[in-house]
Amino acid sequence: MSKSATLPQAIATQFNRGPLAYAALTLYVLVTSALLLANTRTSLLTDIIFVLFLFGLLLIYRARVVGGYKLALAAALLLGVLPYFGTQNAFYVELAIQAAIFVTLALGLNVVVGFAGLLDLGYVAFFAVGAYLWGVLSTPQIAQIAPGASPVSPSMFYLFLAVGLLVGTIFGILLGFPVLRLRGDYLAIVTLGLGEVIRVLAVNLDRPVNITNGSQGIKDIARPPLPEVLRAILPGLGDAQIYQIFIYLMALLVLGVTVLVVYRLKNSRIGRAWEAIREDDVAAVAMGIPIVRMKLLAFAVGASFAGAMGVLFAAKQQFINPPTFDLLRSIGILAMVILGGMGSIPGAMLGGALVTLLDLQLLPRIAMELSALKRQGIGIPDWFDPAQYQRALFGLLLILMMIFRPAGVLPDERRREELREGEAETSAEVEPAAQSRAASTS
Amino acid sequence: MALLEAENITKVFGGLMAVNSVSLTVEKGSIVSVIGPNGAGKTTFFNVLTGIYKPDGGTITFDGESIVGLRPDQITQRGIARTFQNIRLFGNMTALENVMVGMHSRLRSGVWGAIFQTPATRTEEKRARQRARELLAFVGLERRMDELAKNLPYGDQRRLEIARALATQPKLILLDEPTAGMNPQETAEATELIRRLRDELGITVILIEHDMRVVMTISERITVLDYGSKIAEGKPEEIRTNPRVIEAYLGRGAVVEAQMG
Numbered sequence: 001m002s003k004s005a006t007l008p009q010a011i012a013t014q015f016n017r018g019p020l021a022y023a024a025l026t027l028y029v030l031v032t033s034a035l036l037l038a039n040t041r042t043s044l045l046t047d048i049i050f051v052l053f054l055f056g057l058l059l060i061y062r063a064r065v066v067g068g069y070k071l072a073l074a075a076a077l078l079l080g081v082l083p084y085f086g087t088q089n090a091f092y093v094e095l096a097i098q099a100a101i102f103v104t105l106a107l108g109l110n111v112v113v114g115f116a117g118l119l120d121l122g123y124v125a126f127f128a129v130g131a132y133l134w135g136v137l138s139t140p141q142i143a144q145i146a147p148g149a150s151p152v153s154p155s156m157f158y159l160f161l162a163v164g165l166l167v168g169t170i171f172g173i174l175l176g177f178p179v180l181r182l183r184g185d186y187l188a189i190v191t192l193g194l195g196e197v198i199r200v201l202a203v204n205l206d207r208p209v210n211i212t213n214g215s216q217g218i219k220d221i222a223r224p225p226l227p228e229v230l231r232a233i234l235p236g237l238g239d240a241q242i243y244q245i246f247i248y249l250m251a252l253l254v255l256g257v258t259v260l261v262v263y264r265l266k267n268s269r270i271g272r273a274w275e276a277i278r279e280d281d282v283a284a285v286a287m288g289i290p291i292v293r294m295k296l297l298a299f300a301v302g303a304s305f306a307g308a309m310g311v312l313f314a315a316k317q318q319f320i321n322p323p324t325f326d327l328l329r330s331i332g333i334l335a336m337v338i339l340g341g342m343g344s345i346p347g348a349m350l351g352g353a354l355v356t357l358l359d360l361q362l363l364p365r366i367a368m369e370l371s372a373l374k375r376q377g378i379g380i381p382d383w384f385d386p387a388q389y390q391r392a393l394f395g396l397l398l399i400l401m402m403i404f405r406p407a408g409v410l411p412d413e414r415r416r417e418e419l420r421e422g423e424a425e426t427s428a429e430v431e432p433a434a435q436s437r438a439a440s441t442s
Numbered sequence: 443m444a445l446l447e448a449e450n451i452t453k454v455f456g457g458l459m460a461v462n463s464v465s466l467t468v469e470k471g472s473i474v475s476v477i478g479p480n481g482a483g484k485t486t487f488f489n490v491l492t493g494i495y496k497p498d499g500g501t502i503t504f505d506g507e508s509i510v511g512l513r514p515d516q517i518t519q520r521g522i523a524r525t526f527q528n529i530r531l532f533g534n535m536t537a538l539e540n541v542m543v544g545m546h547s548r549l550r551s552g553v554w555g556a557i558f559q560t561p562a563t564r565t566e567e568k569r570a571r572q573r574a575r576e577l578l579a580f581v582g583l584e585r586r587m588d589e590l591a592k593n594l595p596y597g598d599q600r601r602l603e604i605a606r607a608l609a610t611q612p613k614l615i616l617l618d619e620p621t622a623g624m625n626p627q628e629t630a631e632a633t634e635l636i637r638r639l640r641d642e643l644g645i646t647v648i649l650i651e652h653d654m655r656v657v658m659t660i661s662e663r664i665t666v667l668d669y670g671s672k673i674a675e676g677k678p679e680e681i682r683t684n685p686r687v688i689e690a691y692l693g694r695g696a697v698v699e700a701q702m703g
Binding site (some may be wrong): 260269270272275279283285286290301 | 494515516526530531543546610
């Protein structure tokens with residue numbers, strides 16, 4: 001690779017290591033932070049700065065600097081600049097919360113699809129289970145199930161994050177058990193069906209006992225009480241604003257735990273077993289790996305994060321209804337994993353953030369700007385409604401991605417090799433030649 | 443004492459008797475070969491022994507216990523390891539990782555250990571890594587441990603498969619055509635390696651092999667299958683001159699010729 005290094009590549013290498021890396025990285029972070037804090041109005045410009053600001057996290061991850069410095073910079077961005085910016089403009093914190101939620105979901109699904117190679121098209125079901133768990137138990141809805149029962153105290157929320165984790169795990173095992181003998185396409189179809197079953201249950205479980213309140217959904221879901229510490233740290237702000245930052249910090253916490261757990265599992269005996277199953281399940285079982293149990297474990301681990309995030313999601317939205325958890329959502333999360341690079345932890349994170357930002361911020365903004373231009377009568381034909389073409393643009397982006405970076409934006413080192421196999425095939429031809437050579441000599 | 447006793451193993455696929463009432467007794471510490479023409483049922487027999495197929499009849503006793511009906515991973519845990527006719531390595535994992543996957547059933551650390559990085563897990567991982575290096579050194583691959591399995595040359599892939607099988611700490615290892623596709627030099631090295639499995643590690647070996655020079659030099663006993671049935675069993679010199687074996691391999695004419703010449 002170094003042989004064909006072009007000038008830009010050489011420059012990039014220079015910026016990637018050594019003192020220059022520290023200087024460039026610090027400068028980038030400072031400039032984007034300053035720009036962000038100077039532009040607190042919601043606009044296309046701020047959108048772009050916001051994306052550049054978040055891009056700094058990727059640079060921090062990629063740069064060859066001391067781990068401690070990376071951590072400090074990332075913490076400064078995520079725990080300092082971003083929440084402070086949030087006090088000025090709530091919209092962008094909301095975006096960051098959504099991104100954190102979906103990045104966590106992408107990481108969870110990445111365990112199932114990327115690590116163990118099990119195509120799961122019903123992943124959002126576990127998210128739904130977590131959300132409904134808190135939704136039902138923290139509202140008067142619970143009295144519909146058990147007459148006379150009162151909702152659990154909002155302060156139980158923290159406990160329920162753990163309960164959501166546990167319930168997600170249990171559902172992962174329950175749904176995984178009947179389907180894990182299937183492979184590939186069959187598994188995908190059955191998980192798709194089970195995912196829909198959960199959503200349909202949410203719609204229909206309002207009779208005979210009203211558990212989910214059907215398609216009307218559950219409203220007024222409890223939020224955890226605001227910690228007094230935050231009020232002290234952020235004086236002069238309204239509760240709603242502090243609340244948002246509180247939720248943001250909690251989403252970040254769940255995300256952080258997820259990253260740590262997923263990373264450690266990947267580099268363990270269990271991660272190796274998953275990878276072996278993905279590579280060749282017959283060889284894996286012959287090596288003493290109980291494949292059904294390991295697949296079940298992948299399903300359970302993936303589902304557990306979705307369960308916990310579901311609880312947080314319910315508390316954040318304060319309202320949930322079945323359409324939130326439809327098939328499209330599952331596919332969206334899968335798109336994040338594939339876009340980022342299957343099996344890659346940084347990839348899943350980038351994919352989750354990218355898709356969320358495109359979906360909620362950039363594409364709608366582009367459509368809005370175009371509509372504004374259209375109203376001014378500039379160069380856009382009448383039949384073209386920009387808002388209608390948002391999804392098409394998203395699809396186009398996905399297609400371009402798959403053409404130019406088929407392994408994802410940040411592929412797992414090994415996956416990259418896997419996809420390069422096509423090119424390597426020609427050199428691999430040499431090996432079978434050894435076989436025929438041996439055959440002819442004997 | 444017999445380490446493995448397979449009695450009247452039968453496996454039927456539809457109307458085809460892939461393995462027809464085959465018995466095989468393997469003494470501890472011996473090297474035994476199973477030979478036969480293509481399609482004789484050798485690999486099917488291996489797959490029954492390792493639990494990939496359930497036998498339609500017969501009993502298998504390994505180390506004093508019945509292993510019929512156990513899952514392949516349970517059989518591996520009892521101490522039977524194998525390699526595959528058409529190499530089945532984990533191509534996108536490194537040589538070292540391949541061997542470490544083989545250790546799976548001998549390691550204890552679980553989800554909690556991995557998440558909390560307990561001292562027990564960390565020592566275990568360290569030891570596993572060390573042990574994997576030793577095994578790679580045993581088969582002569584210590585310098586290629588960080589290469590992806592699929593990038594290894596053909597002969598090295600065969601060695602790696604053996605190292606990976608050794609990582610399961612087997613008492614018995616089943617090698618399915620370990621020298622297939624090798625040149626004479628590589629074959630000689632592989633033969634030597636198989637001998638060392640028994641002599642240095644004390645592992646009992648069952649071999650499926652087509653190369654008669656390999657079979658005749660290292661096997662103590664040979665079992666011959668043809669059309670799913672056992673047609674002969676004995677020492678190499680007995681097999682070499684057995685008319686039924688010659689017929690199975692070369693046709694009836696060859697037997698007549700051999701008797702005349």
